[in-house]
Amino acid sequence: MILTHVCGTLSDAAYAGKAVDPLQLDYADAQKHLLRRTTRGGRDIALRLSPEAQLRGLHDGDVLLEDGDTVVAVEILPVLSLLARPEGNAAIARFCYEVGNRHAPLYEVEGPASGCLYFAVLYDAAMEDLFHKLQVPYEKKEIKLEERCRLKLLSGTHHHASSHRNGGAASAKGEGNHA
Template structure:
């Protein structure tokens, strides 16, 4: 099955009694323009995302009178921290941004994909950090696949 346009979001239409199948995606795949995946029920799916926005957890990729195919963002290991002051938020955002770590927000927590050196550095800077499994769905700053700005320093 080839899908070129995203039907709409889960919260929009009433899926009623439709049989739902899910296409599992990693958090970093949501903004890819072309994907080849297999749904939970074994359906091979080609996705050409012409919508111009990242796929979201619960997006309806396709539906008919009996079935619906939806996006499911898979949970992954994350570094979580819950800043308590504006200064802590600023410091955390600075440290994560300086390392080009994607930053997500959920339930008052800042989340980034787990990376052992980053976890250790954040702990050294005095943040209360912990590892948890979560769906990385709400990206701060836009582009999920990396950063899309120019700058003068080198990546290591």
């Protein structure tokens, strides 16, 4: 069965009392517009999301199919992440700069203390070392990372000095800064 759009969410009254057959996806699979997986209940599901659905993305609790008294809903699986809470504007700015400079996806999530916002990144040892160097308070925790919580540059542009070319030096073609 090929599904092209999201029907609603589990919080919709129309789905109250229905059995849920979860389509378990990790955070990376939830961002794909073409996907084939099997639900926990054994249903073969193929996704070919419409352009509108691709823009929206898949979220935890999205209903993809209603079949009698059962709905197929997305369940985003938790992944080991680092939750950080830099303190003060300067620390936040430096933290975001350093994480962004490593081209790591950065998420804004609700932290362990209800109502507090934290920054989250997918766990890796190098990122944990960075948090230590920046002296940013953090914890390791399994959480659901969702695309809607990912922080993105609004303009869609990416600017660096010439650091990606020849170690920052001007090339033989005369690129770089001239006096």
